[in-house]
């Protein structure tokens with residue numbers, strides 16, 4: 001999948017001007033050109049630019065790292081993020097929660113936006129949003145957080161996730177992942193988080209409104225022409241969601257795989273048919289995105305092969 005300079009700018013946070021300057025002055029990347037002579041960036045170029053961008057944000061001079069090999073850049077990034085990302089993410093989380101406890105919602109909102117823009121999508125979700133909401137649940141259970149404060153942080157995170165999903169709307173293309181919940185599920189933040197993460201990989205997503213029953217979800221999936229149906233499961237005792245998934249599986253066309261994710265499946269290993277895929281982490285979601293036909297790879301009798 002190749003991307004234009006505008007798309008790469010939005011994916012990396014680097015302006016088109018910076019992208020051109022880093023190429024011209026420092027040979028940071030060498031994108032190919034399309035028939036019109038415009039730059040087109042490969043997935044490897046984009047990954048390289050994302051690493052360079054995060055290292056520059058951490059204080060490295062671009063001139064000193066621009067021509068390092070991909071392997072050296074990754075080693076540097078891993079060393080860097082092990083030290084700095086931990087400090088940054090812990091500090092953000094602590095300060096966001098302090099804002100909530102102190103009823104300073106505007107301060108927490110600003111910190112959330114800052115975290116979303118200066119951290120990678122993975123770090124923002126895996127190191128800020130998910131643990132923050134887990135802390136919120138624990139604090140609420142212990143009586144250390146008023147339910148109004150829980151509503152405030154839920155609303156703020158929902159808003160930031162929607163905002164970031166919208167920003168990515170213009171750069172996503174190709175296959176579409178439809179994300180929804182089973183009927184009566186109130187935990188919808190997982191669908192938004194998954195949507196943001198999938199879009200950050202350049203893949204389209206859509207979140208239809210609430211569905212009242214399985215035939216309705218199946219009909220929406222079929223009408224939307226989606227490549228994958230993703231279900232977020234938040235509230236579940238053990239594996240009690242399995243019968244609903246099986247009911248839905250029988251209604252949704254075989255060609256559409258069903259992914260299931262969310263707090264409700266964490267640590268659970270339900271027995272499911274092979275075209276229902278439990279996704280336990282954002283890292284495995286990344287791998288699953290690559291397996292969507294037309295994104296990159298496809299599953300052939302259990303073996304991974306190049307699609308198309």
Ligand code: B12
Pocket residue numbers: 125126129130133134136137138154158184185186187188189190191193194229230231232233234235236237259260261262263264279282285
């Ligand atoms: C906020 C919250 C609520 C809010 C939801 C608001 C909203 N707009 O979403 C409200 C107040 C409505 C709520 C209600 C309830 N809640 Co509640 N809630 C939470 C809380 C604190 C945070 C959940 C959350 O939003 N996390 C943030 C999101 C982003 O994380 P996530 O869902 O894990 O998603 C991530 C991944 O899993 C992945 N992902 C998510 N979905 C998908 C889908 C796909 C396809 C893929 C690939 C990936 C993926 O992407 C995300 C990024 O990594 C949790 C505490 C906790 N420990 O999680 C309890 C929790 C989920 N709630 C719980 C319960 C029991 C309830 C209630 C039954 C309480 C009650 N007695 O009324 C009701 C359920 C109502 C209903 N019918 O659904 C339990 C569930 C226990 C269980 N495993 O079954 C929890 C775990 C609290 C606890 N420890 O008891 N809740």
